[in-house]
Amino acid sequence: MNNPIRVAVQRHFEAPKLFRMGGAMTGGVALELGCGRGVGAELILQCFSAARVDGFDLDPRMVVLARQRLRQHREARFWVGDATAIPARDGHYDAVFDFGILHHVPEWRAAIVEVRRVLAPGGRFYAEEVLAPAVWLSRHFLKHPQTDRFDAAGFEAALAQAGLTPVARADLGRSFAWFVATRPAAV
Numbered sequence: 131m132n133n134p135i136r137v138a139v140q141r142h143f144e145a146p147k148l149f150r151m152g153g154a155m156t157g158g159v160a161l162e163l164g165c166g167r168g169v170g171a172e173l174i175l176q177c178f179s180a181a182r183v184d185g186f187d188l189d190p191r192m193v194v195l196a197r198q199r200l201r202q203h204r205e206a207r208f209w210v211g212d213a214t215a216i217p218a219r220d221g222h223y224d225a226v227f228d229f230g231i232l233h234h235v236p237e238w239r240a241a242i243v244e245v246r247r248v249l250a251p252g253g254r255f256y257a258e259e260v261l262a263p264a265v266w267l268s269r270h271f272l273k274h275p276q277t278d279r280f281d282a283a284g285f286e287a288a289l290a291q292a293g294l295t296p297v298a299r300a301d302l303g304r305s306f307a308w309f310v311a312t313r314p315a316a317v
């Protein structure tokens with residue numbers, strides 16, 4: 131899913147939608163799960179006003195492309211990694227972004243638990259996701275895990291179960307949804 135149409139949709143539709151739902155970061159450190167070729171990281175700096183962004187992807191070729199794309203940005207760094215085992219200390223990030231990756235992850239609930247762990251108290255998780263019916267419909271031309279996929283309510287329930295508080299959700303039919311959740315501030 132790394133093509134010019136995807137870039138345009140991400141830039142002109144998905145990032146603005148998540149911005150309207152969750153607002154800017156105004157500084158702070160962000161993490162992008164499954165960064166692909168770095169378009170999301172660019173938007174996190176430009177639109178969400180993160181001071182720094184880290185990103186990782188399971189596919190080393192994507193990490194090379196992301197590094198090339200953001201080579202002028204010393205505030206961006208990328209590595210090869212897995213969303214179910216994020217190499218960051220607890221509470222390190224002010225925001226975590228998921229631009230359509232968790233439907234690729236068999237153990238997506240474990241990844242959400244990791245998101246909760248690396249978010250600072252009061253930090254935000256922004257996610258746009260492809261839901262079970264669209265994963266099933268696209269099975270002949272896109273490679274996605276087919277078992278234990280989520281619908282919007284199931285994703286939101288997993289956020290809550292991991293200790294994140296859902297604050298906004300938007301659905302596009304039963305196929306796509308956008309979520310913003312926060313890690314509750316420490317008391």
Ligand SMILES: C[S@@+](CC[C@H](N)C(=O)[O-])C[C@H]1O[C@@H](n2cnc3c(N)ncnc32)[C@H](O)[C@@H]1O
Pocket residue numbers: 131132136140163164165166167169170186187188189192211212213214228229230231234235
């Ligand atoms: C549909 S692409 C989305 C890429 C990018 N976020 C975008 O919006 O264009 C999904 C990406 O997730 C990556 N990915 C899949 N499983 C992953 C995992 N467990 N951890 C990190 N990245 C993963 C894939 O390599 C791929 O680059």
